[in-house]
Amino acid sequence: EDQVTQSPEALRLQEGESSSLNCSYTVSGLRGLFWYRQDPGKGPEFLFTLYSAGEEKEKERLKATLTKKESFLHITAPKPEDSATYLCAAGNTPLVFGKGTRLSVIA
Amino acid sequence: GAGVSQSPSNKVTEKGKDVELRCDPISGHTALYWYRQSLGQGLEFLIYFQGNSAPDKSGLPSDRFSAERTGGSVSTLTIQRTQQEDSAVYLCASSQLLLRYEQYFGPGTRLTVT
Numbered sequence: 175e176d177q178v179t180q181s182p183e184a185l186r187l188q189e190g191e192s193s194s195l196n197c198s199y200t201v202s203g204l205r206g207l208f209w210y211r212q213d214p215g216k217g218p219e220f221l222f223t224l225y226s227a228g229e230e231k232e233k234e235r236l237k238a239t240l241t242k243k244e245s246f247l248h249i250t251a252p253k254p255e256d257s258a259t260y261l262c263a264a265g266n267t268p269l270v271f272g273k274g275t276r277l278s279v280i281a
Numbered sequence: 282g283a284g285v286s287q288s289p290s291n292k293v294t295e296k297g298k299d300v301e302l303r304c305d306p307i308s309g310h311t312a313l314y315w316y317r318q319s320l321g322q323g324l325e326f327l328i329y330f331q332g333n334s335a336p337d338k339s340g341l342p343s344d345r346f347s348a349e350r351t352g353g354s355v356s357t358l359t360i361q362r363t364q365q366e367d368s369a370v371y372l373c374a375s376s377q378l379l380l381r382y383e384q385y386f387g388p389g390t391r392l393t394v395t
């Protein structure tokens with residue numbers, strides 16, 4: 175059975191304190207690893223797609239990387255506006271979503 | 282361009298009543314997906330459409346749930362004889378193609394069954 179596990183469940187950072195979120199997956203026929211950001215009361219917002227091990231993508235303070243078994247979302251010098259739940263998803267159709275990491279960045 | 286829209290944004294209904302949730306995907310997106318998100322849980326896949334057909338309905342929780350898509354565009358998720366455990370946020374997403382393409386989500390419909 176396809177599985178996606180995210181850790182930690184919650185992360186509290188001081189503004190400027192860099193860290194990483196983890197997404198480990200066991201899926202058959204990976205067609206992509208997706209990262210989303212979800213703010214309270216809103217639908218997930220697409221961030222990145224990674225297709226092959228070794229691939230990296232960046233957007234502002236976020237960088238996503240992919241290995242054969244896991245993906246990391248690195249957050250460099252976070253700001254309070256980066257506070258959100260970050261979801262990863264992997265698999266084929268349908269995508270399997272993790273439960274997310276709830277990030278709080280404190281000024 | 283316009284994103285995915287869903288209506289209503291909130292729905293409160295009594296146990297046993299039927300509800301219809303609507304999704305308007307991004308224009309030109311051929312694939313459409315329905316998910317359910319309960320408090321503290323991940324996104325639970327319900328059903329997807331490629332064009333107007335739904336090849337896999339196995340994610341629907343029970344036979345009280347059904348969905349259709351017409352004209353390759355608007356989709357409706359119908360829940361009959363609602364139960365309290367149906368209370369959740371129902372999210373719709375669309376993608377340009379079925380495989381290897383990111384899904385774009387709507388704001389969701391929050392369903393509360395009293």
